[in-house]
Amino acid sequence: MRHTLSETFTGLRRNLSMTIAVIVTMWVSLSLFGVGVMAAQQVDLIKGRWYDRIELTVFLCTSASQGPNCDAGQDATQAQKDAIRQALESNPEVQTVYYQSKDQVFEEFKEVYKDSSILSAMSPKDMQDLYRIKLKDPQEYQGVRAAVEGMPGVQAVQDLRQYLEPLFGWLNLAQGLAVGASALLLLAAALQIINTIRMAAYSRRRELGIMRLVGAGNWYITAPFVLESLIAALIGAALACGTLAALEQFVIIDNAKVSIQTVHWVEWQHASVAMAGVVLVAIVLSTVPALIATRRYLKV
Incomplete structure (x- = not known):
């Protein structure tokens, strides 16, 4: 050696x-x-x-939202939320629907911005209820989008894939x-x-x-x-x-x-x-x- x-x-x-x-x-x-x-x-x-589990996000109206489907100064009602969920779950192109309340969205927000000073100025009431949607075929999202984006209580529908x-x-x-x-x-x-x-x-x-x-x-x-x-x-x-x-x-x-x-x-x-x-x-x-x-x- x-x-x-x-x-x-x-x-x-x-x-x-x-x-x-x-x-x-x-x-x-x-x-x-x-x-x-x-x-x-x-x-x-x-x-x-994001990419593998969520394709579409439906943002629900808040009291601060503006848009033709939102009532000024009012959050989306429970009846509107139920109608939106039913429309989504009955759509043959939808595989799974996830609902996130303002509190759940805020918990996720805290994890993302845990090192930012912006966190101290935010609270659950500043968040937005939403539905996250997983599609059977990620390329076939236009039908789902068209079915819900005009419903009462829907502030916006976002296709995350186009950004990612x-x-x-x-x-x-x-x-x-x-x-x-x-x-x-x-x-x-x-x-x-x-x-x-x-x-x-x-x-x-x-x-x-x-x-x-x-x-x-x-x-x-x-x-x-x-x-x-x-x-x-x-x-x-x-x-x-x-x-x-x-x-x-x-x-x-x-x-x-x-x-x-x-x-x-x-x-x-x-x-x-x-x-x-x-x-x-x-x-x-x-x-x-x-x-x-x-x-x-x-x-x-």
């Missing part, structure tokens, strides 16, 4: 420039990979909150670009590892020949090369994890959460999943090309 470690660090010093190139390439590529994982989790968080679809499109695009770019850079890193081992094997061909003559085992010869690539990859992974941690703290927590409080942003546990994925990819990406290269260039 002492010889293996000694040869490993000697090899790292001999090929310092190539080692640094591998570390930087791994750092950038693994950072992009981690960003792609976090972007995927962000999309899932938003979809889990552009956001998901951009997030999916960003995720795809990050993963695609990281895949190309990870391939470049793997090729660099193979090339580094080829050059190291050529520069140490005399030593390796002597080892074979004295009967050194395969692992005794190949272990330093594999450890060299693994150490370089783990350093790159550590830098990538630091980059993801900085992204979570300074971009998401300190800025995005403050600026856009209605979105459930990725937390530290999501960043931890991305970091674990980064380390796993680094280990696989360093050992597999190294083993391939040692078999090819060391002839052991």
Whole structure:
């Protein structure tokens, strides 16, 4: 083991420039990979909150509402609420109807704006009763909308997908670009590892020949090369994890959460999943090309 470690660090010093190139390439590529994982989790968080369970929202009149279906200075009556619910539940395009009272809406409001000063100025009476509707076919919403938007007590009908679809499109695009770019850079890193081992094997061909003559085992010869690539990859992974941690703290927590409080942003546990994925990819990406290269260039 002492010889293996000694040869490993000697090899790292001999090929310092190539080692640094591998570390930087791994750092950038693994950072992009981690960003792609976090972007995927962000999309899932938003979809889990809105997109996959609710397609339409029917907002009921309040005393402050204005519109042809609202009575000035009066909330929607219970009779109007019952009529609206019956119309929704009897519609063949509707799968499920969820009702939220002002108190329930306020509880959700408090969760979303828990870190905002606006919360102290709001109360349940400032909220709006509503029905959330899940459709059997999300594309077939026009019939449901037309059936209820003119009913007494309905202030507005909102199709959430038309607001969320552009956001998901951009997030999916960003995720795809990050993963695609990281895949190309990870391939470049793997090729660099193979090339580094080829050059190291050529520069140490005399030593390796002597080892074979004295009967050194395969692992005794190949272990330093594999450890060299693994150490370089783990350093790159550590830098990538630091980059993801900085992204979570300074971009998401300190800025995005403050600026856009209605979105459930990725937390530290999501960043931890991305970091674990980064380390796993680094280990696989360093050992597999190294083993391939040692078999090819060391002839052991």
